[in-house]
Amino acid sequence: MTYPAPTPVPAPSKRKKWPWIVGGIVALIVVGSVATSNKDDNTTRASGPQTTDVAVIPPAAPAAAAPVAAKSTVVYKVTGTAKDTTVMYTTMDGGSWSSSTEQDVPLPWEKTVAVEGGLFSGGSLIVTTGMKGGQVTCSVVVDGKEAKTAQASGEFASASCSGF
Numbered sequence: 650m651t652y653p654a655p656t657p658v659p660a661p662s663k664r665k666k667w668p669w670i671v672g673g674i675v676a677l678i679v680v681g682s683v684a685t686s687n688k689d690d691n692t693t694r695a696s697g698p699q700t701t702d703v704a705v706i707p708p709a710a711p712a713a714a715a716p717v718a719a720k721s722t723v724v725y726k727v728t729g730t731a732k733d734t735t736v737m738y739t740t741m742d743g744g745s746w747s748s749s750t751e752q753d754v755p756l757p758w759e760k761t762v763a764v765e766g767g768l769f770s771g772g773s774l775i776v777t778t779g780m781k782g783g784q785v786t787c788s789v790v791v792d793g794k795e796a797k798t799a800q801a802s803g804e805f806a807s808a809s810c811s812g813f
Contacts, residue, residue: 720765724790725774725810727758731783740764740772756785773811780804789813 725738736758739748743765751758774797776787784802787810788795796813 720763721792723762723764723772725760725762726788726790727754727756727774727776727785728788729756729776729783729785731756731778731785732781733779734758734783734785735777735779737775737777738762738772739774753779771811771813773809775807775809775811776801777807778803778805782806 723740725736727734727736734754734756735750735752736754737748737750738760739746740762741764742762772789774787774789776785778785778801782802782804784800785806785808786798786800787808788798789810790796791813797810799808799810801808
Protein backbone atom coordinates (compact mmCIF):
# COMPACT_ATOMS: atom_id res chain seq x y z
CA MET A 650 0.00 0.00 0.00
CA THR A 651 1.32 3.42 -0.91
CA TYR A 652 0.53 6.62 0.81
CA PRO A 653 0.68 10.04 -0.81
CA ALA A 654 3.67 12.18 0.04
CA PRO A 655 2.99 14.57 2.89
CA THR A 656 2.56 18.20 1.90
CA PRO A 657 5.22 20.49 3.31
CA VAL A 658 4.13 22.92 6.02
CA PRO A 659 4.90 26.52 5.01
CA ALA A 660 7.40 28.34 7.18
CA PRO A 661 5.94 31.06 9.39
CA SER A 662 6.20 34.47 7.76
CA LYS A 663 8.67 36.91 9.19
CA ARG A 664 7.34 40.13 10.59
CA LYS A 665 8.70 43.22 8.98
CA LYS A 666 10.78 45.33 11.31
CA TRP A 667 11.33 48.38 9.13
CA PRO A 668 7.94 50.05 9.94
CA TRP A 669 8.84 49.94 13.65
CA ILE A 670 12.28 51.42 12.99
CA VAL A 671 10.89 54.25 10.83
CA GLY A 672 8.18 54.96 13.42
CA GLY A 673 10.77 55.13 16.21
CA ILE A 674 12.94 57.56 14.25
CA VAL A 675 9.96 59.82 13.50
CA ALA A 676 8.96 59.78 17.18
CA LEU A 677 12.50 60.76 18.23
CA ILE A 678 12.55 63.62 15.74
CA VAL A 679 9.18 64.93 16.98
CA VAL A 680 10.17 64.69 20.66
CA GLY A 681 13.54 66.33 19.96
CA SER A 682 12.01 69.25 18.06
CA VAL A 683 9.45 69.87 20.82
CA ALA A 684 12.11 69.74 23.52
CA THR A 685 14.42 72.22 21.74
CA SER A 686 11.62 74.65 20.90
CA ASN A 687 10.74 74.99 24.60
CA LYS A 688 14.27 75.85 25.73
CA ASP A 689 14.89 79.39 26.95
CA ASP A 690 17.02 81.36 24.51
CA ASN A 691 19.82 83.52 25.92
CA THR A 692 18.16 86.89 25.59
CA THR A 693 18.19 89.47 28.33
CA ARG A 694 14.85 90.45 29.68
CA ALA A 695 14.11 93.84 31.15
CA SER A 696 13.20 93.91 34.78
CA GLY A 697 10.13 95.74 36.00
CA PRO A 698 6.55 95.63 34.94
CA GLN A 699 5.78 94.04 31.62
CA THR A 700 3.03 95.25 29.36
CA THR A 701 0.83 93.23 27.10
CA ASP A 702 -1.15 94.53 24.18
CA VAL A 703 -4.86 93.91 24.67
CA ALA A 704 -7.44 94.08 21.93
CA VAL A 705 -10.60 95.93 22.85
CA ILE A 706 -13.70 94.04 21.79
CA PRO A 707 -16.93 95.99 21.61
CA PRO A 708 -19.84 94.58 23.61
CA ALA A 709 -21.93 92.01 21.83
CA ALA A 710 -25.32 92.94 20.45
CA PRO A 711 -28.21 91.69 22.55
CA ALA A 712 -29.31 88.20 21.61
CA ALA A 713 -32.41 87.97 19.48
CA ALA A 714 -35.42 86.53 21.22
CA ALA A 715 -36.00 82.84 20.59
CA PRO A 716 -38.64 82.26 17.95
CA VAL A 717 -42.04 81.46 19.36
CA ALA A 718 -43.12 77.94 18.48
CA ALA A 719 -46.20 77.89 16.30
CA LYS A 720 -49.21 76.15 17.77
CA SER A 721 -51.12 73.65 15.68
CA THR A 722 -54.29 71.63 16.07
CA VAL A 723 -54.10 67.95 15.13
CA VAL A 724 -57.33 65.99 14.72
CA TYR A 725 -57.14 62.19 14.62
CA LYS A 726 -60.22 60.53 13.04
CA VAL A 727 -61.26 56.90 12.62
CA THR A 728 -64.40 55.73 10.79
CA GLY A 729 -65.58 52.36 9.54
CA THR A 730 -67.60 49.23 10.25
CA ALA A 731 -65.21 47.35 12.55
CA LYS A 732 -66.60 46.53 16.00
CA ASP A 733 -63.44 45.83 18.02
CA THR A 734 -60.79 48.33 16.96
CA THR A 735 -57.58 49.41 18.67
CA VAL A 736 -56.41 52.99 18.12
CA MET A 737 -52.85 54.11 18.84
CA TYR A 738 -51.80 57.71 18.27
CA THR A 739 -48.43 59.40 18.82
CA THR A 740 -47.75 63.13 18.72
CA MET A 741 -44.60 65.27 18.87
CA ASP A 742 -45.48 68.18 21.15
CA GLY A 743 -42.92 70.87 21.94
CA GLY A 744 -39.95 68.53 21.51
CA SER A 745 -41.31 65.47 23.34
CA TRP A 746 -43.30 62.48 22.18
CA SER A 747 -46.60 61.42 23.72
CA SER A 748 -48.34 58.18 22.87
CA SER A 749 -51.74 56.73 23.77
CA THR A 750 -53.56 53.48 23.01
CA GLU A 751 -57.30 52.90 23.25
CA GLN A 752 -58.89 49.44 22.84
CA ASP A 753 -62.38 48.34 21.79
CA VAL A 754 -63.09 51.81 20.44
CA PRO A 755 -66.60 52.37 19.03
CA LEU A 756 -66.55 54.05 15.61
CA PRO A 757 -66.60 56.82 14.57
CA TRP A 758 -63.81 58.03 16.86
CA GLU A 759 -62.11 61.45 17.00
CA LYS A 760 -59.39 63.02 19.14
CA THR A 761 -58.25 66.68 18.94
CA VAL A 762 -54.80 67.60 20.25
CA ALA A 763 -53.26 71.09 20.49
CA VAL A 764 -49.49 70.92 19.95
CA GLU A 765 -46.56 73.31 19.89
CA GLY A 766 -44.51 73.19 16.72
CA GLY A 767 -40.77 73.36 16.66
CA LEU A 768 -37.82 71.83 14.92
CA PHE A 769 -39.43 68.41 15.00
CA SER A 770 -43.14 67.82 14.58
CA GLY A 771 -45.46 65.10 13.44
CA GLY A 772 -46.84 61.85 14.71
CA SER A 773 -48.78 58.77 13.72
CA LEU A 774 -52.22 57.19 13.93
CA ILE A 775 -52.53 53.42 13.65
CA VAL A 776 -55.90 51.65 13.69
CA THR A 777 -56.17 47.86 13.92
CA THR A 778 -59.30 45.79 13.49
CA GLY A 779 -59.88 42.88 15.84
CA MET A 780 -60.99 39.29 15.50
CA LYS A 781 -64.39 40.33 14.14
CA GLY A 782 -62.73 42.17 11.23
CA GLY A 783 -64.43 44.98 9.36
CA GLN A 784 -63.31 48.08 7.51
CA VAL A 785 -61.51 51.11 9.02
CA THR A 786 -60.33 54.45 7.67
CA CYS A 787 -57.89 56.66 9.55
CA SER A 788 -57.26 60.29 8.77
CA VAL A 789 -55.17 63.08 10.27
CA VAL A 790 -56.11 66.73 9.87
CA VAL A 791 -53.52 69.40 10.79
CA ASP A 792 -54.77 72.98 11.09
CA GLY A 793 -57.84 72.20 8.99
CA LYS A 794 -55.95 70.48 6.16
CA GLU A 795 -56.06 66.72 5.65
CA ALA A 796 -52.48 65.49 6.10
CA LYS A 797 -52.84 61.70 5.80
CA THR A 798 -55.51 59.07 5.20
CA ALA A 799 -55.43 55.27 4.93
CA GLN A 800 -57.84 52.31 4.84
CA ALA A 801 -57.75 48.65 5.84
CA SER A 802 -60.26 45.81 5.99
CA GLY A 803 -60.37 42.24 7.29
CA GLU A 804 -59.44 40.52 10.52
CA PHE A 805 -56.53 42.13 12.38
CA ALA A 806 -55.97 44.59 9.52
CA SER A 807 -54.11 47.87 10.21
CA ALA A 808 -54.42 51.31 8.65
CA SER A 809 -51.49 53.64 9.31
CA CYS A 810 -51.46 57.42 8.96
CA SER A 811 -47.94 58.61 9.75
CA GLY A 812 -45.30 61.01 8.48
CA PHE A 813 -47.28 64.22 8.72
